Amino acid sequence: MVQKTSETKTKTISVIIVEDFKLTRVGLRCALNANDDINVVAEAEDAVEGLKLIEKHKPDVILMDLGLPGMNGIEAMIKCKEMMFDSKIIALTSHDRSEEVIAALSSGASAYCLKDIDPQKLADVVRDVSTGVCWIDPMVAQMTLNALPKVDNIGFLPNKSNAEGRVPLTEREFEVLKHLVSGKSNTEIAKELIVSVHTAKAHVCSILQKMCVNDRVQAAVKAVKEGMV
């Protein structure tokens, strides 16, 4: 039994595998289940089935093959992000085409692994990703970094009033924020959370103050840009 080195949490990480090749699927499951802190809770051989299982199990991590029949992995990830779980997605493929890598990572994947990855390394990635880390395979890391907008700005003075005075949102407020970002009105948010409109408004007000913005549009934009949701 293999143990983690750095992580100290003991919580089991639930994983769903979406992969069309049965053999690969079995391989992935075995490799991951060999770790007692990782538990493969379901498997799917296509995106549609995968999405159902994801909605049902709300796993911590999703292993998503990109070359799926029918709906491909990219589309699946986009739909996956529309459902509002915070499952982390690992894109798994044998391709190293730049467009596919960028497409995957910009569509919801937090990690990109090539299929020749060492099984034990994959387990490490699953752990990393479950904590929110972005992990990109060496073979495609450079092309990904190259795709980032270049910054000519050599104006980096430590004027960060940002991280300092930041007041953290409560869990409930985060829920509200997610709905807010999706464009819901206070009434709709209230309906979603099964509370009164007054409550929703109160949360929104609190969010605006904590995020130091004047209205919900600024809050939504800031949330998206800073990856809060």
Add this chain to the structure above:
Amino acid sequence: MVQKTSETKTKTISVIIVEDFKLTRVGLRCALNANDDINVVAEAEDAVEGLKLIEKHKPDVILMDLGLPGMNGIEAMIKCKEMMFDSKIIALTSHDRSEEVIAALSSGASAYCLKDIDPQKLADVVRDVSTGVCWIDPMVAQMTLNALPKVDNIGFLPNKSNAEGRVPLTEREFEVLKHLVSGKSNTEIAKELIVSVHTAKAHVCSILQKMCVNDRVQAAVKAVKEGMV
């Protein structure tokens, strides 16, 4: 003595630390040298000294603080990349400003760590990065991924009912959209563009329809996510 889990190489990873705070420097060195596969070969307290040491030792991995006195970490990394060693750089900072993260990663860093990282985790990152992995701290992972060009813009998805049925915005509408994304009210937008509120409202209405959204929040989020602004 801590051992790696996944990696099987036995080669020692040489590391150079560039960090102005002596205390942090000592902490980093101790944390890393506690691993027998990692060897801190040199330390510098500013970028100039760091570059000299890097040229001399050609380390596998460079731990680069971004907030250095004099030449900052970003500049140092750019100069570092001009020398053509394949040293991998880990940007180390306590800031989580989006611009700084993107700047670092697009200027040569393969990894971005916040300084509150678990020391043992940092050793894992050093190992990962030495193999070419791109590793990004959970706190800033999402904002980095958001900075990648969107799928729609790279035409990965062949179907795209989106790109086809999409009605293009006029120039004026784009102007309005930018202000809208920045959280301005119709009145403020009107003032900016030196038109009446009615005009601003008309444009916004038109934008909402063309973008197939119900309100300005959805428009703003969509605009940001799709990199329209």
Add this chain to the structure above:
DNA sequence: TAATCCATTACCCGATCGTCTAATTTATTG
């Protein structure tokens, strides 16, 4: 136990929003 934070609900009020209809002017294109 007292204090504090959070979630919840409620009411009020002015400001803003989104949609509608309708009109004028300018520019471009057929």
Add this chain to the structure above:
DNA sequence: CAATAAATTAGACGATCGGGTAATGGATTA
């Protein structure tokens, strides 16, 4: 020239928003 699209302005409507203030119950913490 005629037609079309874009930009502009206007008034009016109901819906929604954001900011106050205030109260209650539950949970956690000092």
